[in-house]
Amino acid sequence: MxxxxxxxxxxxxxxxxxxxxxxxxxxxxxxxxxxxxxxxxxxxxxxxxxxxxxxxxxxxxxxxxxxxxxxxxxxxxxxxxxxxxxxxxxxxxxxxxxFNKILDIFFQYQNIDTNSLRLLEVLSKNTGLQNIINSASKLLGNPAYISNTNFKILSFTEGIKLDHPLWQDVALKGYQQYESLQSLLTDAILDAKIPIYFKSTNNKNRYTIDYSNNREGKLRPNSKSIIYKENNKFTISRIWSNIYAGNKLLGQFIVLEAFKPFTESDIRLIKLLSNAISIELQKHKYYESTNITNEELLLLQLLDGKIVNREALDENIKFAHCTFKYPLNLIGIINKNSISYIQFSYIKTFFKKIFHDSICVLYKGNIVIVASYVQDKTLYETCFKKLNKVLKDLDMLCGISRPFYNLLDINKYYNQSLKSIELGRHLTNNKFIFFYDSYILQHIFSLCSSEESLKDFCHPSIFKLITYDSVYKTDYLKNLYLYVMNFKNQSKLAELMHVHRNTLHYRISKIEEIMNVDLNNVDEFFSIYLSLKILEYLGECLI
Incomplete structure (x- = not known):
């Protein structure tokens, strides 16, 4: 080279x-x-x-x-x-x-070539962001970190001892304080395609760099390789380099001027490193294929478990500029095969129209929607009528979690949505929407079935009724199931079964006689209800 x-x-x-x-x-x-x-x-x-x-x-x-x-x-x-x-x-x-000055210039460029080769070697090993950031710090002689567009820390230099509040946030908390960056967030230079040098002018700066041995000299305002900005809010100078994939911003690569002064050759190396980090980030297909918003990125981080406490959540919500109207529902949508990014980019609009002010992302091949709980009954029915039509047209299935208030528990509710689909499909093949609340007992059964025989939890008289049906060719079990599931509404049930109310009354009385139970007794009624749900789960109570 x-x-x-x-x-x-x-x-x-x-x-x-x-x-x-x-x-x-x-x-x-x-x-x-x-x-x-x-x-x-x-x-x-x-x-x-x-x-x-x-x-x-x-x-x-x-x-x-x-x-x-x-x-x-x-x-x-x-x-x-x-x-x-x-x-x-x-x-x-x-x-x-x-002559020596010209030699110095040549060696500076030669060092960049050498560092580029080292960086290429790091990338070829495909060992991820952490290895890149550690190698970057060795080459630059200063600590560095990478953040995403919500300023969540993705990676930082390991093994660095730096007694500075910013580094404590980066290394221990995993995010930067919103207040410390608030003044910058409206600055157009944060979209810059060349690095920005934020020179600290804070008189209380304990991290003063000695430039006396800096052969290249400190970075100056007239440098063409950077945007030079003096900042009295910062107590440590830094270089801020935006990471782009084409015209799409992926995050920031930030180097702190903690141990040695920056030079022009550092700027060129930082540009190379920013490109290398961009390549690494684009290996995540979501960045590659989707114009992701800050609030969508926040949801993905929550689903991945990268935000683990209330303080971090509150800071990330500020950066994402999003508000949530509690309670929330998590809606999980699946297909027989994983949903592709091309499919998602097309059908996302349909779901956003149904659930206004919702956040919709593609996560592990499934669509995940976080929406405010619809409390208005008419609006509720309208939303899910539209959703059912879209799902039917797309041949997709949807599970809906219980309402919740804590975003840090989002994985639990995501699993609820998937579990409701799994349990609902086990019981029926003609539905597209499954509410977890309707399948809580089945979920309990699935958790218990590996430890105990579920039939052991059934009321003993239920088997007596099954035997009676088998001997006398009656369908009392079916009658009992419809009676219990319709909450003993004999008028509705008589109409549903196309029989006279007196006939239905006789059948219920006969069932109570055979089973020797009183269906007006709350405890016995619940025990019978539970028994029928167990048989339904086991596929032995088909109607």
Missing amino acids: GILINSIIDKLKQYKPKSYINNKNITTIESVKYLDNNIKYFHSNTLYVGELSKFAVSNLILHQTNFLIISKLQMPFPIKTNKNINIVLINEDFTLSM
Whole structure:
């Protein structure tokens, strides 16, 4: 790997160099040498630095190479226009310190190439964000961290001892305080495509950097490689580099000026690192395929268990700028196969129209919606009528959790939604919406069935009725099931069964006689109800 001669020229602008680039095939510089009279053969990708008196014209006509001449003497015009060579002229007296400066420039760029190779090696090992951030800190000599668009910390330098409140938030809490960044959140520069240097001007700054040994010098306001911003709210200077995938913002890469001063070469390395982090983040297909909003990202973090306490949740809600109207319902929607990102981007609109002010994301191949609990009965029925039609058209199934108030428990309610679908499909094949409240007993049965025989919990007389039906070819079990599930409403049940109320009354009395039970007794009624639910769960009470 080499350095373009124009990059070296750019670093020498203060000397007002004049350049004559006549041979563009050899502009990549791989080494720098002192121009000596004794040199007989000149390498094409070497930059020879010296004074005009060392420039042996007779030796140069046939050689393709690069020269940086430091002299107050005039260069002959035919040499300037020689098509074999590239020449840079500086109108100064040649000194060894000038030569050393050019060497320093070359080595700075060479270090970037070396660091780029190291970074490429880290990426090739595919060991994730943590390895990238640890390697970045070694290369930069300062601690760093990565945050997403909600300013949740995704990764930070391990093993760093830094007694600073910001680092305590990063390393221990996993997020930054909303108040500390609030003044920046409306600043358009936070969308910048080049790094931003926030220079602390706080007089109480205990983290003062000594620039005396900084050969490149500190970053200055007129630097073209950064946006320079002085900030009296910060007690430690930092470089803030936005991470993009195309035009889509994925997060921030932030380096703190804690142990050594920043240099221009750090800026170039930070740009490389930001690109590397972008590649790593895009391996998460949600970033790759979806224009994710801050509130959707918040929901994904909750589902992944990355927000674990109330303080962190409150801070993330502030950054996401979202409000929740409690109680909430979690609605899980599944397909026979995992829902693809292309499918999701198309059908998401349908669900958002049904549940206004909801958050809708794709999580592990399922659609997850968090919506305010619909308490108005008419609106409730309208919503789920529309939802049923959409699900039927899309051949999808939906589970709805119990109402809840604590977002930190969201995984429990997500599992409720999935469990309701599983249990509901076990009992029927002609429904698309399943409410967890309707399947709580079945959930209990599924948890108990591995430990105990569920039939042991049935009222003994239920088996007596089953035997009676088998011997006398009656359907009293079915009559009992309909009676119990319709809450003993004999008028409704007589109409449903197409029999006279007197006939129904006789059948219920006969059932009580066979079973030797009183269905007006609350405890016995519940025991019979529970027994029928167990048989239904086991597939032995089909109607």
